[in-house]
Structure formats: structure tokens, C-alpha cells
Amino acid sequence: MADENEEEKKPGIVGKIVKLLTRLVMAAVLLGAGFAGGWFYFANPMSPAQSALSLLAPEPIDEGAEGDGEGEGDGEPARIPREMPETPLFVTSYYQMDEALTTNLHNSRQYLQIGVGMSTQYGEQVTANVETHKVAIRSDILGVMSNFTEEQVAGADGRTELASAIKDTVNHRLEQLEGFGGVEDVFFTSFVLQ
Numbered sequence: 001m002a003d004e005n006e007e008e009k010k011p012g013i014v015g016k017i018v019k020l021l022t023r024l025v026m027a028a029v030l031l032g033a034g035f036a037g038g039w040f041y042f043a044n045p046m047s048p049a050q051s052a053l054s055l056l057a058p059e060p061i062d063e064g065a066e067g068d069g070e071g072e073g074d075g076e077p078a079r080i081p082r083e084m085p086e087t088p089l090f091v092t093s094y095y096q097m098d099e100a101l102t103t104n105l106h107n108s109r110q111y112l113q114i115g116v117g118m119s120t121q122y123g124e125q126v127t128a129n130v131e132t133h134k135v136a137i138r139s140d141i142l143g144v145m146s147n148f149t150e151e152q153v154a155g156a157d158g159r160t161e162l163a164s165a166i167k168d169t170v171n172h173r174l175e176q177l178e179g180f181g182g183v184e185d186v187f188f189t190s191f192v193l194q
Helices: 002-009 013-043 048-056 124-132 134-146 150-154 156-178
Strands: 093-096 101-104 111-120 185-193
Touching (some): 093 124, 101 134, 111 124, 134 156, 150 156, 150 185, 156 185
Antiparallel strands (some): 093 111, 111 185
16 A cells, blocks of 8 residues: 555656646746847837837828838838927026915905916026025015905916016016016916905
8 A cells, every 4th residue: 555655646757747848838938928028129229219209200201212212122212311400498497485475455355375486498597586686576576466456366367467467577676686587487386365
């Protein structure tokens, strides 16, 4: 009986060969998958951004040209590379006032509290000028806010008008003090009407 138990526990030569073949097939499948993944990843010489751009704006084909392009000798039109225009990119700088500004509205018992942010594409010097003269600018903004009525600031159009008035006031103050304004947009980081 001991011999029979030992024979049942020991796998036969056929079992060993099946296990070995199974492992070899699995290794080949994994190796093939790795190779295929690497080929798909490295086969495209363009970066993902270039691939996306080529899908959005493919190169134009010159219908009448033949010769030294891709379709040489086949009578197919050749591809002509398209020159991309160089457009200057401007960096936008932002400035946010440290504290919210609060004032009563014109002929009203209600008050308005706003957080103010500004942007410019004229460089860091404009935001530095705003920081340097923020006391005078805060005073000017409070004066502009107090000239608006509750009805004017209640709607989106009124908020846009208030932002435009603040921008004009800030630029006027900067022109007086520094010779150049440069604030292009005013944003409200908070807007409370009570």
C-alpha cells in the first residue's frame, strides 16, 4: 500500500510534460503581448500631441503636383507640408486683492462685499504697480462701488458694468501714478449683496 500511495503522489512523466508545455505557452503569450504593446507604443514616431494635431489639421494635398512626394511614380498627388503661422503667446498675470471690499450701495440700506482679482498680459510690472498702490486703488474701488445702486448690481449685466468701471478706475489711477495702466480684466472672486 505504501508503494501505491507514493505512485499516486508522484506525477507521471506525462503530467510533467503537460505542466512544462503549459508554462512555455503562457511565457510565449506574455512575451508576444509585451512585444505587441512595445511595437504599438514605439512604432508611432510622433508625440501624442503631434498625432492629435495631425488628425485635426492634416497636411494639404496639392492636386496638380507630382514628383518628389509620397505618390511619386503612381500618378497620385504629392503631399506639400503646411507652414504653421507663428502666433505670439502672451502670458497672463493675475493679481488678487488680499481682503474683500465692503461698502453701502447708492441710496440703499444694503451693502455690497466683493473680492477683486485683476489680470494683465503686460507683464509682472503691472501687478507690481497694483501692489505698490493698493491703498489708493482700494479707495478708488470703494468709491466706484458706492455709486452703484442695488438694482444695478443685482443682475449679470450690472456686475459686468461694475467690473468695467473698476477696471477703468484702476487704470486711471495707475496712469496717474506710473504713467501706464495695463489692467485688462477685473474678476470678482466673491460677490455678496446683503
